[in-house]
Amino acid sequence: MSRLAHDRYCDEIAHQLGRLRSVVTSGADLSATVPTCPDWSLEELVRHTGGALRWVELLVRTRAEKEIGLSEVPGGTGPEATGDAAALDAWLAESGEAVVAALREAGPDAVVWSWSGINTAGFWARRMTHEITVHRADATLAAGLPYEVAPEVAADAVDEWLDIVRFVQRALPDDSASELRGTDRRSLHLHATDTVPELNAEWVIELTEDGVVWRRGHEKATVALRGPLTSVLLAFYRRLPLDAPGLEVRGERELLEFWLERATFG
Template sequence: MTSLAHDRYCDEILFQTDALRAAVTGADLTARVPTCPDWSLRDLVVHVGGAHRWAGEIVRTRAAAEIPDEEVPDAEGPGGDDPGALDAWLAEGAAGTVAALREAGPDTAVWTWAWEQRTAFWARRMAHETVVHRADAALATGTVYEVVPDLAADTIDEWLQIVAFSQAEGDPEAAELRGGGRSLHLHATDVPSAEWLIEFGEKDFTWRRAHEKATVALRGPLTELMLAFNRRQKPDEGGLEVLGDRDLLDFWLDRSSFG
């Protein structure tokens, strides 16, 4: 399920990329990224730009199987240390991917690594990939970070789908997110109806939009809630508060991973 329109996701890829570019303009590209400590700012930009080009190549070629990274044109970023060249490369990659997504529309069959084998998946995934990594750039550079409510909420929805898919595929950490009688409530205090109830079953977990008492609740502004749920900040930062069993929340955060 996707909650936003295909064209909206395409628009957000461009908007979020431009905001990421603004966050790193003038910054020291050798500086480490606290939320991705193995990366410099330049590594972060190259990761995002490479992901854009990889998804764009899958859509452009109507790939029926995964395309190896080394077969994606210009995916490694420009040589040298020119910030202007890196900025132009990032912008060009996002624009090319969005052009391919718009031309294909949402329903063209293509390979994906997940539950949905059509281009709509890549539009949504690249929008949220850029949303979250823009947060990494903002946190590294001390720049302002804001996300509109419907996009922030959809980022949480997609992340829940990714973790559930990882669990179904046998990821050993996600497999531990089970055990009946426990639940986690996410409650955005600034956006009506932006609430999620995650319930641990004996074999897996399920979730739904609901306001109900849970074993533990994480509540606060929606953008901050999204950042904490994506492990970009601690659950007690950014005006967030934890009510109930903090160990269960930490258990979830420690075991919800990307692949």
């Protein structure tokens, strides 16, 4: 499937950031533990997300040829005071405006270092879109607020996650994702039940001896995960349990659980 346009990724970063800021200013308890990221409080999650945006802004703006340490990012840790929703919101707003401006100015083909081997600003536009899309879900769920995302963005987030799993299998042979291989033709099928046919929001994922192979389409598989696209996305990212309302698992549930336990990069 083709990716979204570069400008659309930039627009989506700005949109997702606005929605995340609304969580910060909603009166939610910033010290509360995030259930889907239990090592973080809501404030720590927000600081992580804003810091990532500032890191990418620096990479793209300077056309970095090698990795820049997070400690080298100006303002990367956020406001000095903790528990200050207004200061955190202002820092997030500034972070988002800066990274979107840098990405738009660079364009998708500008050469920029990345950990993926795809050394372009376009890689970072896509990565940050889905970084903030999923972490906004973490924040929204922690605050007990409703969550939704545009279908084409959710579908592209699934595509990107599968691309990352394949990259990890190639580049990090000791990672748990290396166990997602096989010679017995095991496969998974993700099936969004609430989208238009043109989106083709279905995925077939095969665990081959050489690694994960995936494609969009409707095919019989060892196990299938069915439900609304947003729920499928969040379950596939381990943000919703497989037994969440609206989700259905058909076939060998153990294989899907095996996948979720090992596809944990990031």
